[in-house]
Every structure is written in structure tokens, then in C-alpha cells.
Amino acid sequence: MGSKKYAWHKVAVGAAELQWTPGEIAEVEVDGKKICVARWQDQWFGFAHSCPHAGAPMTDAYVSGGCQVVCPVHHLKFNLKNGGRDVNGEGYTLRTYPVEVREDGIYVGMEEAGKGFFSKWF
Ligand code: FES
Numbered sequence: 001m002g003s004k005k006y007a008w009h010k011v012a013v014g015a016a017e018l019q020w021t022p023g024e025i026a027e028v029e030v031d032g033k034k035i036c037v038a039r040w041q042d043q044w045f046g047f048a049h050s051c052p053h054a055g056a057p058m059t060d061a062y063v064s065g066g067c068q069v070v071c072p073v074h075h076l077k078f079n080l081k082n083g084g085r086d087v088n089g090e091g092y093t094l095r096t097y098p099v100e101v102r103e104d105g106i107y108v109g110m111e112e113a114g115k116g117f118f119s120k121w122f
Contacts, residue, residue: 006098006109011037013105023062025069030108037099037108038080040067045080046097046108053092069094 011028012018018026018037025038027049034049036058047069049058056073064070068077068087077087084094098109 005112007112008100008107008109010105011035011108015039015106018106021059021062023060023072025059025061025063027059028106028108030110035097035108036061036069037106038063038069040080043067044099044101044106045069046099047078047080047084048095051076051092052094053086053090058094 009030011030018028020026025036028035028037035046036049037044037046040063045067047058050056051058051071051073053071053074053076056071058069058071060072061069064077066079067081068079070077076090076092078084078092078094079087080096084096086092086094100107100109
């Protein structure tokens with residue numbers, strides 16, 4: 001796969017600015033689109049606001065060991081490190097977004113190439 005091009009959007013100055021849920025997830029908005037961000041160990045991850053299984057709000061999910069986020073409704077686990085694939089092998093993939101922590105803030109990358117095509121599916 002070729003390298004993806006991202007448009008980076010600053011979503012916060014720092015972690016303290018975000019509203020964290022008990023499950024250690026924060027909701028941010030990029031271009032009017034809600035996205036979840038989470039931290040696991042020293043890494044940040046961005047992922048879709050809705051579960052790909054049946055649309056549960058992922059803000060009610062929680063981050064568990066192994067860099068997984070667990071859906072609040074049917075408890076599918078998605079591995080944020082491997083692009084959001086469910087760990088049970090049921091074929092669901094949670095859309096993920098890269099997150100960068102820079103000196104001046106937290107940034108979420110939105111893919112530029114193919115944006116129109118993918119927005120049809122996610
Ligand atoms: S809605 Fe998330 S696992 Fe079913």
C-alpha cells in the first residue's frame with residue numbers, strides 16, 4: 001500500500017483539555033465529524049465514534065490491555081494497533097485515525113487521498 005496523505009487537525013492543546021470518560025476515551029471534533037481518541041501506554045489512537053458492528057457509541061467503550069478498545073454493547077474488542085480489526089476475527093474493522101502529539105498540541109490526521117470513496121463506507 002502506498003503512503004497515505006493526511007490533513008492534520010489540532011484537536012487540543014494537551015490531554016488535560018480533553019474530557020475523558022471513565023473508559024479513558026475522549027471525544028474530539030474534526031471538520032464537524034466526531035472522533036474518539038484514547039491513550040494506551042505512551043501512544044495515542046484515534047478511532048470512529050460509532051462501532052462498525054451495530055453503531056454503538058464508542059465514547060462508552062473502554063480501553064483494555066493489549067491496546068484494545070471494547071465496545072459497550074456486544075463487547076467486541078478492536079485492536080487499535082493493527083488498524084482497528086476486531087480481535088475475535090468476526091470481520092469488523094473500526095475505522096482508525098492517526099494521532100500525533102506535537103509541541104503545540106494534539107493532532108488527528110484525516111486521510112486526504114480517497115476521502116470521498118471511504119466516506120461512503122464509514
Ligand atoms: S455494537 Fe459494538 S459490538 Fe455490537
